[in-house]
Amino acid sequence: MTVVLTRSDVRELLDMDTCIEAVEAAFRLHAAGATFGPGVLGTHALRGGFHIKAAGLAGPPAFYAAKINANFPGNRDLWDLPTIQGVVVLFDAGKGIPLAVMDSIELTALRTAAASAIAAKHLSRADSKVLSIIGCGVQARSHVIALTAVRSFTRVLVQDTHFARAEAFARELSGAAKLPIEPVRDAAAAAAASDV
Incomplete structure (x- = not known):
């Protein structure tokens, strides 16, 4: 069964310390060659664009995640909507089963900040x-x-x-x-x- 998580669900379920630990572990796994298929696709749209970023963890267990985000710079002024909106889909990479669909705004904010914190931890x-x-x-x-x-x-x-x-x-x-x-x-x- 696929779980659907809204932005508020993600906010309630994840704290920053956990995110920092998880992102640092993912960086280490990537450096060890335990990840696969990082890829990026970008396309233009009428008032913005879409980008897809995807990668997987070899496991076990194996996971694959794809983030599809819309980036519409005029959203705030035109419709009082966020500039960036989208979803992250998480799959069981061994069977291809979609495990979760999650709002990407909070996940992106947490992951990006966690990556910055890891850089500051090691470089500042x-x-x-x-x-x-x-x-x-x-x-x-x-x-x-x-x-x-x-x-x-x-x-x-x-x-x-x-x-x-x-x-x-x-x-x-x-x-x-x-x-x-x-x-x-x-x-x-x-x-x-x-x-x-």
Whole structure:
């Protein structure tokens, strides 16, 4: 039986620490040659485009996942919809059985932020104190959560082309992140002041 998971289901079922561990394990499996078939296909559409990314885990058990995302940059302004929407389909790669269909927005945010956290964990200084986030969209929240899970930042600077969005983001996330989040107007200054 195929399980269907909505965005809220994914949000409730996955936490960032688990995602960081899983993504790091997947990177190690890939480096060990235990994955197969990474592939990407992109196509254009009227107001945007679609991209498909797929890969598998040799197992046992063997799994294959394909993410199909629509990227429509005008969605927010035209219809108050996310720019990127889509699904991830997970298969039993030994039998071809579809196991799950999942909303991709939350999965993509978690996976991308987890990958960034792994990079910061292995490539940034252990004493890094200032984190800068440029852009306060969907990815920003998950990145603050992921990066603060691997480094003990004392301050977070956030910048967006719309300063009001950076201010709202800082207000919303300051309590959850349990550290000061400061909206700033200048991306270059934020980058210059940051460790990560």
